[in-house]
Amino acid sequence: MMNCIAVDDEKLVLDLLVDNIQRVPFLRCVARCRNALEAAEVLHRHSVDLIFLDIQMPGLSGLQFLASLPTPPMVIFVTAYQEHAVEGFNLHAVDYLLKPVSFERFLKACNRAQELFNLKAGAGEQPDYFFVYVEYNLEKIHIPSILYIEGMKDYVKVYMEGSARPLITKMSMKAMEEKLAGRRFARIHRSYIVHADKVSSIRRDLVVVGKAELPLSENYRGNLSALLRF
Missing domain, CATH: 3.40.50.2300 (Response regulator)
Structure with missing residues (x-):
């Protein structure tokens, strides 16, 4: 506070x-x-x-x-x-x-x-959460619970563990990347950022996170490879 x-x-x-x-x-x-x-x-x-x-x-x-x-x-x-x-x-x-x-x-x-x-x-320690504005409310996002983020024009959808629906907030993908900088998140496509620790498998040009199959762009493959060492 x-x-x-x-x-x-x-x-x-x-x-x-x-x-x-x-x-x-x-x-x-x-x-x-x-x-x-x-x-x-x-x-x-x-x-x-x-x-x-x-x-x-x-x-x-x-x-x-x-x-x-x-x-x-x-x-x-x-x-x-x-x-x-x-x-x-x-x-x-x-x-x-x-x-x-x-x-x-x-x-x-x-x-x-x-x-x-x-x-x-916190002597350089980053908090494990941040707040975003969703409709008329402030919503707290716990970073360890994020599965992946989907970008759509001026908004992003944040998919969380234990949540049936994503949170939708007005934010650019670049701004979201800045929020998650230094953590185990990788941009795998111009429209997707994934939590590397939530990835269950990689199939050529697809990344599987939970039940979702997300596109893996060749231009962004190195981001995920650096975190998962493949």
Whole structure:
């Protein structure tokens, strides 16, 4: 669980930001602030892992505030001004979101922050799960339970052990590969990623996972061969 604060001088925007934070299972909002000075006071009183920070605020801007912190928490900028993006990333922001922000885009930034948090807290160990947005809900995917993933345009289907139906979420195959990087998953076709440990047999141009027979492309054969040593 990450402790976070939301900082924005517009009440309606701040209300929406806090509402989005409360929808993410691994975030805990410990304070809401209308300006940078309020945020600075909160940082003195609480242990904060992540700040959702506006840029254009009266008094001290979000960029000035972040630059003033000797040991800042992770920061995700949430702003209406794209021209500050380079400066924001130069200050090591985790992400830079442009208002209005869809919840899907918000969640992607939160997942990125969680991955960094877990790497720091766990001495480099990766969590065995991640969250995806399925229709109007957040669904937790346990990585060891994944059988295979099927890509279809802008969406992926995630087939899990013990589940009759796949989870369908809006994500590219490339983004899914990044989620599973460093684990025993191999892309075997432009439309399929398999969990190597779940493969029961390989028949020429087919890979059998459970009851499914998946196509094995010659261009991707080496990915699976490297993991299964065939």
